């Protein structure tokens with residue numbers, strides 16, 4: 399075959415491949431983020447409250463790439479209560495009374511480098527506010543790591559909602575979900591995302607059918623991690639992003655976890671793509687409050703449980 403003919407065929411093949419690539423449906427991570435928030439109709443009386451249960455002391459250098467070692471950070475751990483007329487949802491459960499025992503299931507490098515301090519278990523804070531564990535509609539895990547499930551042990555009678563992929567992760571025997579298995583799976587319930595695109599995510603679950611609490615799949619940190627979007631009657635909007643970023647800069651810069659701690663992300667590339675998406679969302683909707691599970695500075699801006707009652 400003459401060389402020029404071969405070149406023409408090769409060029410046609412390359413063009414065909416690139417056209418095919420353009421026509422491929424966008425992956426979930428590639429959906430554009432909307433410039434305005436979706437409609438939400440949070441009912442009167444619905445509220446959100448932060449229940450910090452304890453913390454570790456670390457630095458920005460451990461939290462995100464480019465963070466400084468002399469930039470000391472408090473990593474809070476706790477629960478976020480969403481009190482809706484149709485039910486109380488507790489996002490994560492923070493440190494429980496058996497913190498010392500539970501911490502032994504954490505990655506060894508973490509056990510050697512940080513010391514978690516329990517200030518007040520979530521169950522005690524709920525009790526002081528007159529909320530019994532059985533009053534909870536569900537404990538919704540952003541993901542199943544030890545510092546999010548430790549407090550679950552003290553909240554019997556409340557079902558624990560995990561995405562179907564996170565349930566599979568727990569059941570896979572993954573070391574990172576050891577405590578979730580130890581605490582027991584009898585109250586765990588797996589859910590799907592039956593609703594359509596939301597805030598640039600391909601699938602969602604509008605829990606109360608009023609747009610006030612919408613869960614989306616956010617695989618990366620763990621295979622079944624979620625982001626929970628919460629809209630309150632005062633017009634505020636929150637994105638509870640779990641450990642996709644540990645501190646706000648993960649989204650505002652954006653920046654993934656540094657090499658030293660990135661091993662905690664099951665899929666580092668997916669986590670990075672997710673941070674970029676959340677960054678774009680925050681740019682498009684500056685009023686959206688991004689709530690990393692461990693950024694004490696952001697938690698300090700949230701309403702407290704005392705204010706709820």
Ligand SMILES: [Zn+2]
Pocket residue numbers: 543545546641691692
């Ligand atoms: Zn965590």
